[in-house]
Amino acid sequence: MSKEFHELGISQHILRALGEMGFQQPTEVQAEAIPHVFENKDLIVRSKTGSGKTAVFGVSMLDMLDSQESGPQALVLTPTRELAVQVDSDLAQMSKYLPHQTTAVYGQHSMDMEMAALKKKPAIVTGTPGRVYDHIRRKNLAVGKIRFLVIDEADRMLDMGFIDEVASIIKTLPKKRITLLFSATMPDEVHRIAQEYMVRPEMVAFESDTKTVDTVEQFYYRVEPHEKRYQLNRVLKAEQPASCIVFCNTKHAVDRVSRFLSQKGYAAQALHGDISQNKRMKTINDFKAGGTRILVATDVAARGIHIDELSLVVNYDVPVERDSYVHRIGRTGRTGLDGRAISLVTGEDIMGLYEIEEHIGVLIAEKPLPAESANRSSSKSTGRSRKGNDRSPKGNGRSRPQRTAQTATNGRLKTESQMREEKNRSASGKKTALEREGARKVFVSSTQDGSAHVRQSSPEHQVIDKTGPVSLWHRIRQRLFHASRGFASKR
Numbered sequence: 001m002s003k004e005f006h007e008l009g010i011s012q013h014i015l016r017a018l019g020e021m022g023f024q025q026p027t028e029v030q031a032e033a034i035p036h037v038f039e040n041k042d043l044i045v046r047s048k049t050g051s052g053k054t055a056v057f058g059v060s061m062l063d064m065l066d067s068q069e070s071g072p073q074a075l076v077l078t079p080t081r082e083l084a085v086q087v088d089s090d091l092a093q094m095s096k097y098l099p100h101q102t103t104a105v106y107g108q109h110s111m112d113m114e115m116a117a118l119k120k121k122p123a124i125v126t127g128t129p130g131r132v133y134d135h136i137r138r139k140n141l142a143v144g145k146i147r148f149l150v151i152d153e154a155d156r157m158l159d160m161g162f163i164d165e166v167a168s169i170i171k172t173l174p175k176k177r178i179t180l181l182f183s184a185t186m187p188d189e190v191h192r193i194a195q196e197y198m199v200r201p202e203m204v205a206f207e208s209d210t211k212t213v214d215t216v217e218q219f220y221y222r223v224e225p226h227e228k229r230y231q232l233n234r235v236l237k238a239e240q241p242a243s244c245i246v247f248c249n250t251k252h253a254v255d256r257v258s259r260f261l262s263q264k265g266y267a268a269q270a271l272h273g274d275i276s277q278n279k280r281m282k283t284i285n286d287f288k289a290g291g292t293r294i295l296v297a298t299d300v301a302a303r304g305i306h307i308d309e310l311s312l313v314v315n316y317d318v319p320v321e322r323d324s325y326v327h328r329i330g331r332t333g334r335t336g337l338d339g340r341a342i343s344l345v346t347g348e349d350i351m352g353l354y355e356i357e358e359h360i361g362v363l364i365a366e367k368p369l370p371a372e373s374a375n376r377s378s379s380k381s382t383g384r385s386r387k388g389n390d391r392s393p394k395g396n397g398r399s400r401p402q403r404t405a406q407t408a409t410n411g412r413l414k415t416e417s418q419m420r421e422e423k424n425r426s427a428s429g430k431k432t433a434l435e436r437e438g439a440r441k442v443f444v445s446s447t448q449d450g451s452a453h454v455r456q457s458s459p460e461h462q463v464i465d466k467t468g469p470v471s472l473w474h475r476i477r478q479r480l481f482h483a484s485r486g487f488a489s490k491r
């Protein structure tokens, strides 16, 4: 049975702010995880993209902050500057009726402005690791009273690129604190590393056959390497997306593709790590505000970034890391909305795509390229439909997400027709058999040696094993399918 926010014991001031944000009911992950934070537990939270993880830590921390205390009590680490700004803005909205201040610190931002903001003793500081550590070293950021450490996109933050900086920051923090880790993807390795920084962490995760969001329609077009830009143009003409992110694997490709699209007359902007911070912020703000229709980006935009009602994600390049695919396409299909994710796949990429399919538990269908004159008439406006019809009465574009049940099929991959049938049934308001069973929650408490101890919340829970013969069958079927169409792989 779905809970209400007030049943979680959240204070009136926060409830009022959430109401104004259009948050009428907690999402599944909020209802499950917030009570654990209230019990002072260290937590690892894995739930799908767009499921509302920010408010899990935002709401619970804000509720638990000491209003008598001055100076930072909570530190939130994010992998990108854009995400730091977004999370800080979310926290500021949630704390609208509280005395606590929040601020964001991030690379290439004005040091003077950040120092002035830190002097005001904000209760929550959100930032990228390099800049946070800089402020700690310079003693601009007092860490003595920090009681909460949040690591958003934790798997990314604990990988080789960030771990040293994150570890340096953690060393400076009080030992007596609550540590919270969040991501839509949480490889086992993260659990092992997390043991070093957490005390008997509990895991909140939701059992699902798929790693991606069920409301996102995923498919790919087969393309030749030299015609990718041309085909992208053709796809965009056919899709007519109201807004779209095109992901490329390199900065160079981002520049080339965005230049090409601009020449073709699209309102397109580039986003990657070599672009100046001012320009990056302007680009993301313009895109969020709807001024730019197409954002061409590296994976800098893949994690955490929320664009209201983004209708299409295009993988111009198939991502190298399998989890990147999950995060990239997770920019669409958020808060219960439908979304489309299209990958342009060359012969070189096809094995990578198979691996992604297997990893995410979804068969990504190949479609014939749209005809030159094709135009998705239904997508002329936004092409979006919402599961349910419970938009906020405030009309601010937010609504309580209608979660598609995250379902288990005892290790079997769902066929496309099964998935279609389920989608149609849930669209028509009828519950599927699996939905009637209910999404089965799994809580896993990690043990000291890093192995996971599974606590079942449902007697019929079964651990899904995707490494068995089903995967093999899936892979063979895919290869036969592609071989029969003469889609050669060089790998």
Ligand SMILES: Nc1ncnc2c1ncn2[C@@H]1O[C@H](COP(=O)(O)OP(=O)(O)OP(=O)(O)O)[C@@H](O)[C@H]1O
Binding pocket: 022, 023, 024, 025, 026, 027, 030, 047, 048, 049, 050, 051, 052, 053, 054, 055, 183, 184, 303, 304, 305, 306, 330, 334, 335, 398, 399, 400, 401
């Ligand atoms: N209870 C709620 N009711 C309505 N909208 C919500 C609720 N909780 C969160 N949202 C909205 O849902 C969107 C997605 O939330 P959020 O960014 O926290 O997702 P996430 O789980 O962190 O996703 P990602 O894995 O991509 O980072 C945001 O626009 C947020 O404001």
Ligand SMILES: [Mg+2]
Binding pocket: 053, 054, 152, 304
């Ligand atoms: Mg997030």
